[in-house]
Amino acid sequence: MKILVTGYTGQLGYDVVKEGQFHGYDIYGVGSADLDITNKQRVTEFVEKLNPDAIVHSAAYTAVDQAEDDQDTCWNINVNGTRYLAEAAKSVGAKFMYISTDYVFDGEENWPLSETDSTSPVGYYGLTKLEGEKVVQSLLNQMFIVRISWVFGINGNNFVKVMLRLAETRSELNVVGDQFGSPTYTFDLARLLIEMIESEKYGIYHVSNEGFCSWAEFAREIFKVAGKAVKVHAINTEEYPTRAVRPKNSRLSKQKLVDSGFKPLPSWQEALEHYINELILEVNHD
Template structure:
């Protein structure tokens, strides 16, 4: 099986390629240098020449706060880039997997969101990812849409690396304690995505590691496991204003995933 993975230079794409190779699959990872997904002709030409059996689309504009100002750049990558890839996958007869986000939800309440809950994004990044989901569904009857959250891995930027960096010269940090979600390790996620792409069990899925915690609790665990004597002060979202509004409830139910074995 030949699988094209976009966003290879990011933390998830990197682990997906690694996992596929480990299983003897033919993995082709691309970053922006190899394939600029906002260039429609380039995307169609690249996919038509490669003839992949599947595309796992991990590439995204993920700078959530910056996206509020750089709307065009964010839309180009997340909406247009996804559209071109989905069209190219259709033309090539390749399976298509789009990586989406918990940010498609408004994030109110305390109940975990199920796959069929109405999306209602509250920031521009989330809005573009939901727009992309709709495009994928309209173009392809058979596609995987996988919503992930709070990812961290060895490659790229993430919360774990930020906390470890802060621990180098801080004895105390303020971290938001009223946003709840599931920290998700890209190594685990990659194994799941490679499992999924080899099936025909298409649809929308929520894919996270087990359990829920706040960012503050996550920070405490990071410092505990790394042996860093850093005190975590749990603060409210309102005490840590950001350009983009974040959902307070990022809990997602994995009932569809469990139902699909």
């Protein structure tokens, strides 16, 4: 199988390429320097020349706060770029996987959200990701839409790395305690995405590591696993204002995943332990 992966320089794209290589697939990872997905002609030519069997589209404009003020760029990447790739996938008959987000929901509900719950993004980033979903659904039948949340991986920046960096100079931290979700380890996620792309079980899926927590609980577990003596004070969202509104409930139900015959990811605590060990190995290796 020949697979094209966009967003290779990001956390998820990097791990999907590694996982694909591990399985012996002919896998091509591209970053924005290799392929400008907002250039329709370039995308069409690139995909037609490569002629992949599948495209995993993980590239996105993900600066959530910045998106509120840089709406044109955000739309161009998340909506137009997705459209051009989906159209190109259609022209070569490739399966298409679009990586979406918990931000398509408003987070007002107090239950784990299923794929059929109504979407209502509260920020511009979430709006563009939802529009991307609609584009993919309107153009393709052989498609997967995978909504993920709270991602952390070896390549790039994330909440875990930020907390560990702060632990070097701080003994106490205020962390939001009234937003709930599931951390998602890109190493675990990549394995499932490759398994999905091998199948023909198309549709919308929610995928994250098992279990739920608040950001404050996540931070406490990070310090515990890393052996850092940092006291975490849980604060309300209102005490930590950001440019973009975040959904308070990002808990995703993975029941559809199980019903479709896919194995759930490990617990977020197991994933975190694996990840921090991976970070330690990387530091020692350097």
